Amino acid sequence: MGRLRQKHSDIIDGVLARYPEKKSAILALMHLAQEEYGYMNQEAMQDVADILGVDSTHVLSLAGFYSLYYEQPVGKYVLEICTDLACALRGADEFAETACRKLGIEMDGTTEDGLFTVKGVMCLAACDRAPMLQCNLKYVEDLDEAKFDALIERLRQEAASGEEEPSVVHRILAYAKD
Ligand code: FES
Incomplete structure (x- = not known):
């Protein structure tokens, strides 16, 4: 087994x-x-x-x-930045560069503390709220640097507190019950 x-x-x-x-x-x-x-x-x-x-x-x-499944080890939080057309037209590529620079990693890289991985992904169907990213299945839309900074800060605090959000599978089970 x-x-x-x-x-x-x-x-x-x-x-x-x-x-x-x-x-x-x-x-x-x-x-x-x-x-x-x-x-x-x-x-x-x-x-x-x-x-x-x-x-x-x-x-x-x-x-x-599916880009949701990882074939290599990743950080605790995977920041999947949509770089498809609508998001690219609203600066997603530049935003991805900024995100990597702020975290001190390359695209597809993981921070030394193992907290963050940045990936570029195809359209996540939130084109009207571009640019956007998905982090552990949650969308962050109409991205700008201030929103990104606040997200990183919140996730660092969450990791430090040891409080975990329910896992994806627990969320699937809870959703199916409703
Ligand atoms: S192109 Fe980014 S969500 Fe559709």
């Missing part, structure tokens, strides 16, 4: 119960695996594949397709 099933049996059963077909739970279980392992490494993909009875190459193909 894989580590994911050993450690999170109740959550896995809760997720599986939400879907008429087991395989449909794959994205939710990939979130759980990512939270457990930090990114979608080989073990994480194999755990998901074993739970669902699918080939691990199927999990691999989804991990490669």
Whole structure:
């Protein structure tokens, strides 16, 4: 039995119960695996594949397709800056450079304290509120430097306090209950 099933049996059963077909739970279980392992490494993909009875190459193909799944280790907070057309027209590329400079990292890099990773991603469907970013599944829209600075400060405080927001999987389960 894989580590994911050993450690999170109740959550896995809760997720599986939400879907008429087991395989449909794959994205939710990939979130759980990512939270457990930090990114979608080989073990994480194999755990998901074993739970669902699918080939691990199927999990691999989804991990490669969706930018929400990480194939390399990332920081605690992943700042996914949309650099697609509408956001680019409103200065997203320059904003991404500014964000990296403020954090002292390159694009796709992670800060030394392991808190922040910056990534460029394709359209996140909030084009009317460009430029924008997504951080751990939450949108920050109409971005400017002041908003970015406030976000970083809030996240640093959150990390220092040890208070965690509910994980993605817990949010999926809570949402499905409503
Ligand atoms: S182009 Fe950035 S949200 Fe659509």
